[in-house]
Amino acid sequence: MGKHGIMINAAVLLLVASACSEEENLPNDKEYGEEWYAGGINGTVFNATSRAYRQPMNFINEDATLYRQFMRGERIAEKSFVSDNSMSFSGLGPVYIRKSCVACHPSYGGRGKRVDKFDTADSRNSYLLMIYDPSQPALPLASTYFTGMTQTSAVAPFKPPIDEAGIHLEWLPYTDEHGNKYEDGTSYSLIYPEITVDQSAILFPDFDMSRHAASIEATIGIYGVALLDAISDEDLRAQHAAEVERGYCVGVIGGDIDETGLNPYYPGKHPGRFTYLCTRATLDNGPGSNAIWNITNVTRPDRAYHYITGKYAEVMSKDPEVQQVLGDSEENIFAYLMAKNLRPEMTTEDYEAFMVWHRALAVPAARDLDNETVRRGRTLFYETGCTACHRPSWTTRPDYKPMPALSNQKIYPYTDLLRHDLEMYKPGRARVCRTTPLWGRGLMQVTSGYADMLHDLRARNYAEAILWHGGEAKPCKEKFRAMSREDREALIKFLEAI
Numbered sequence: 001m002g003k004h005g006i007m008i009n010a011a012v013l014l015l016v017a018s019a020c021s022e023e024e025n026l027p028n029d030k031e032y033g034e035e036w037y038a039g040g041i042n043g044t045v046f047n048a049t050s051r052a053y054r055q056p057m058n059f060i061n062e063d064a065t066l067y068r069q070f071m072r073g074e075r076i077a078e079k080s081f082v083s084d085n086s087m088s089f090s091g092l093g094p095v096y097i098r099k100s101c102v103a104c105h106p107s108y109g110g111r112g113k114r115v116d117k118f119d120t121a122d123s124r125n126s127y128l129l130m131i132y133d134p135s136q137p138a139l140p141l142a143s144t145y146f147t148g149m150t151q152t153s154a155v156a157p158f159k160p161p162i163d164e165a166g167i168h169l170e171w172l173p174y175t176d177e178h179g180n181k182y183e184d185g186t187s188y189s190l191i192y193p194e195i196t197v198d199q200s201a202i203l204f205p206d207f208d209m210s211r212h213a214a215s216i217e218a219t220i221g222i223y224g225v226a227l228l229d230a231i232s233d234e235d236l237r238a239q240h241a242a243e244v245e246r247g248y249c250v251g252v253i254g255g256d257i258d259e260t261g262l263n264p265y266y267p268g269k270h271p272g273r274f275t276y277l278c279t280r281a282t283l284d285n286g287p288g289s290n291a292i293w294n295i296t297n298v299t300r301p302d303r304a305y306h307y308i309t310g311k312y313a314e315v316m317s318k319d320p321e322v323q324q325v326l327g328d329s330e331e332n333i334f335a336y337l338m339a340k341n342l343r344p345e346m347t348t349e350d351y352e353a354f355m356v357w358h359r360a361l362a363v364p365a366a367r368d369l370d371n372e373t374v375r376r377g378r379t380l381f382y383e384t385g386c387t388a389c390h391r392p393s394w395t396t397r398p399d400y401k402p403m404p405a406l407s408n409q410k411i412y413p414y415t416d417l418l419r420h421d422l423e424m425y426k427p428g429r430a431r432v433c434r435t436t437p438l439w440g441r442g443l444m445q446v447t448s449g450y451a452d453m454l455h456d457l458r459a460r461n462y463a464e465a466i467l468w469h470g471g472e473a474k475p476c477k478e479k480f481r482a483m484s485r486e487d488r489e490a491l492i493k494f495l496e497a498i
């Protein structure tokens, strides 16, 4: 089916391109046809159903080995891990964040829903909880008490560092500088989260919660991330330099992250590009490859130790109840929790299959780009200056070693992969936040039945997401506020289409 598929794709591309060449005044007019292929020719699937975020890229279907690995990888991502060693998918704990990837990335590549209660048993809750020092919100959480992503679950007799019942989430109304009104007088409403943690919910008696703060961050999509991985470091640095030069968007590049030894394909340092704070630079040491270890605490040959703090090991090993149930001494329990050479619970083969799935989740094709309203919205998107940060397209490097089919792909993620200060009210840790890719988001309603947005899901729809754009993006918000209702709706129709 391989060549056949590509020929059909090329034919569609030509048709689309010629159909659109009548339009004269659209920006990048000659490239318009390619925009249907959000994930490039090799990374896009034409699927707009509820299964849109879980499709393999086409070349996976054409290679028996890759297909087997993809399907195995999908199982690993969807299965709830268990602690019982006699069962498959074992290795959960001793302390953990969730039991599976899909627990937080619903529909396989989707993102969570805004919820009122921090309950990890609620499948809609995709929040990661972070405990941080409010005077240094963007710093890696150097706390000796908590892991960077806070664990709220444990396998008995171990106890979670924080008891979820003591985590409180409240949504409060916010009124902006215009009294929440568009220029045409129409009102809008905005809400933001306030999150507090009771001192009594914390396992560590000497940890002072009143000197710390809690923040929530929700999932971003998984599909297409390998295409972002395939953008060259040079192109990313050039984008950063150009934005600094322009002075309008003073993009903050994630610092050069040293990955020596952790990335078998591209050793050395790379600019950060993944997660809201750009804390991860490549997928080989990225949010998914780390998560399959640290979300579940399932060990593997290259991570034969627990994601755990020394403080946690200390408190648990001294706990009389833990000692009694395990029938073991403080020294032995501490040694087990902190061991660097534990028995691997996941094989290298399974990890590699998991990474095939992770890299090859396809990007859904754009929809309705030939619709008149969508075209009007597209023009507005470019004219309003959204593209300064939501950079429409990139071309991937010519030699993407981990998955060669993803080389040389022209993709439409609508992000510069850089961080910006939108001066959002009470943003938690993610005040200077990476521009979220907009590709595929329009299908959230279809895949999940909701479309909450922004890093903490405070926006309940596209309009609210745009209205939270202040700081560097303030001029864009103002232009959006000043638009007629028809134009606002057209802009959103375009966002839904890409």
Ligand code: HEC
Pocket: 077, 097, 098, 099, 100, 101, 102, 103, 104, 105, 126, 127, 128, 217, 218, 219, 220, 221, 222, 225, 273, 274, 275, 276, 277, 287, 288, 289, 291, 292, 293, 295, 358
């Ligand atoms: C506790 C919920 C949770 C679980 C479980 C989880 N994630 Fe995530 N994931 C997140 C959050 C929140 C983000 C947002 C990024 C951040 O940390 O700033 C994210 C981000 C990502 C990203 C980065 C996307 C980007 O554009 O930067 C990838 C890839 C990812 N997760 C893959 C996975 C995989 C694969 C698994 C399973 C091994 C997994 N995640 C399990 C919550 C979760």
Ligand code: HEC
Pocket: 249, 381, 384, 385, 386, 387, 388, 389, 390, 419, 420, 422, 424, 430, 433, 434, 435, 436, 437, 438, 441, 452, 453, 454, 455, 456, 462, 465, 466, 469, 472, 473, 476, 477, 480, 495
């Ligand atoms: C100065 C850079 C910048 C400009 C200009 C900008 N954005 Fe954004 N945009 C961001 C950042 C950063 C985020 C992530 C903010 C967060 O989650 O806290 C974002 C998030 C979004 C989201 C939410 C995506 C999601 O899934 O959470 C939408 C929708 C969006 N922008 C649309 C627009 C539109 C439309 C325009 C033009 C009117 C625009 N943006 C202009 C930087 C920018």
